[in-house]
């Protein structure tokens with residue numbers, strides 16, 4: 001639609017068309033900063049200023065109006081939020097975003113300005129609707145959810161939202177937006193973490209390539225949740241407390257041309273005495289026969305080491321990694337050593353990272369032996385440059401000497417799969433289970449209110465996730481709960497012949513109540529706690545479910561009673577065709 005047309009339509013309802021863009025003046029009043037995390041009235045606040053009830057699709061608001069107009073808005077509903085397939089061709093997903101969901105739901109209220117905006121979008125709606133929205137909050141919403149950081153599988157409701165239809169419907173888009181990317185990035189990080197290995201360091205370096213500022217902040221947060229050890233993103237360190245790490249750039253090296261560019265060559269040693277650091281480095285360069293190395297690079301390294309004598313980690317691939325960068329690093333590291341400081345290591349950002357890391361380690365060792373400096377052999381080798389799961393796997397196969405993997409673009413943009421397909425489906429209305437049918441069995445919804453139990457086997461690994469129906473009869477509900485030591489029948493929801501008896505050693509209830517009567521039920525865990533929980537949960541899952549190539553599918557089953565409810569409703573809901 002052209003601007004002119006759109007202006008013409010200004011005063012009409014615009015359910016399916018673009019509305020007039022907000023005036024710039026108003027757009028700048030959006031509080032687009034990361035808020036303080038608690039408001040003065042004690043309500044939890046979203047982490048991001050855009051997360052308000054207006055961060056939604058227009059159709060949620062038009063549906064809300066119609067529900068209100070037809071007096072259907074307060075009918076009680078249950079919605080499930082779940083995904084149908086794990087991302088990246090894998091068999092597991094890490095659940096992220098719950099804290100952001102709880103913060104959003106807790107804070108849900110339309111401001112007068114937002115109500116005015118809805119009024120302009122729906123100019124013909126009754127004023128009574130706007131008045132209704134002005135009082136709407138989440139006090140009648142109950143949320144059950146799986147713990148954030150859990151390893152989760154397809155079809156299990158990650159979040160179950162219960163409450164009046166109107167508010168549950170209005171939450172849909174925002175909840176999906178908060179969970180989909182968070183879970184995708186956390187899963188991507190977990191997969192990269194598995195590829196890198198437990199004893200190596202993994203850093204997220206992706207801010208410059210992230211999908212805008214929000215994408216960048218979310219990517220840093222959920223990469224950390226999924227197993228990164230730190231980030232280069234200063235705002236993520238400031239706001240979320242994620243450990244911050246960094247080296248230096250090529251521009252720093254190329255900005256030095258000659259010795260004249262170094263105005264002050266001196267450094268104070270650990271005893272407080274002044275020395276010429278360049279002269280000392282040059283003496284080692286001569287002694288080791290490294291005179292082919294780039295002088296301007298050496299000067300840059302000296303400049304950096306003067307600034308950070310206890311944090312000297314040099315980017316060594318600007319001119320020639322093995323014939324210059326590593327040699328210059330060693331000269332400066334030897335000079336620092338004479339002054340009581342220890343260098344840290346190098347970063348490789350191009351070339352064959354397997355070969356270069358091994359060759360660098362060899363040089364560290366040689367020089368360490370020559371000067372009897374044991375720690376030289378253990379200098380940190382950081383690798384970066386378009387790393388992703390397949391590259392890391394290839395490096396592992398070839399062998400390498402990398403200690404730290406710094407991953408940017410592929411981690412934060414989730415290049416291997418750009419979206420997770422969580423959906424939000426109505427499963428119960430006014431106490432009766434609802435079903436959404438599809439030609440694809442996989443897309444049929446599992447009706448009714450459900451709890452999920454993780455059945456743990458004798459070796460401590462999760463064996464099956466079992467969904468059971470939760471009805472109004474408390475006694476019946478209790479009978480449904482699987483118990484340790486008791487054989488339970490687990491059925492594939494759609495393929496009758498796929499069934500298994502499981503006798504679990506331990507049974508874990510996955511869903512917990514997190515929000516009720518407008519309040520958080522338990523205090524939120526910290527990001528650090530959620531990350532530790534995620535890593536310990538991952539370590540319990542059988543390796544064959546986690547591996548990147550041809551992973552074994554994990555069983556997600558339904559109980560006999562849920563199977564019967566599902567198939568009865570399915571049959572009842574399919575119209576019988578007539579043929580003549």
Ligand SMILES: Nc1ncnc2c1ncn2[C@@H]1O[C@H](COP(=O)(O)OP(=O)(O)OP(=O)(O)O)[C@@H](O)[C@H]1O
Pocket residue numbers: 349350351352353354355384385386387388391394395398
């Ligand atoms: N030993 C290795 N096995 C498999 N992949 C590797 C190995 N070493 C590096 N890689 C990957 O190969 C790619 C090399 O990137 P590219 O072809 O752009 O060359 P480069 O080394 O960056 O060259 P330059 O930056 O000098 O142009 C990167 O994605 C890197 O992660």
Ligand SMILES: O=P(O)(O)OC[C@H]1O[C@H](OP(=O)(O)OP(=O)(O)O)[C@H](O)[C@@H]1O
Pocket residue numbers: 205206208209250349384385386387406407408409410
């Ligand atoms: O490769 P990524 O996984 O995204 O990791 C981050 C990259 O960002 C930096 O440089 P940049 O790519 O901006 O420039 P350079 O590679 O030319 O140095 C860094 O040197 C890495 O190469």
Ligand SMILES: O=C(O)c1cccnc1
Pocket residue numbers: 205206232245246247248249347408
């Ligand atoms: O600190 C670094 O070396 C760094 C940070 C972000 C992107 N590339 C490199």
Ligand SMILES: [Mg+2]
Pocket residue numbers: 385386
């Ligand atoms: Mg690069």
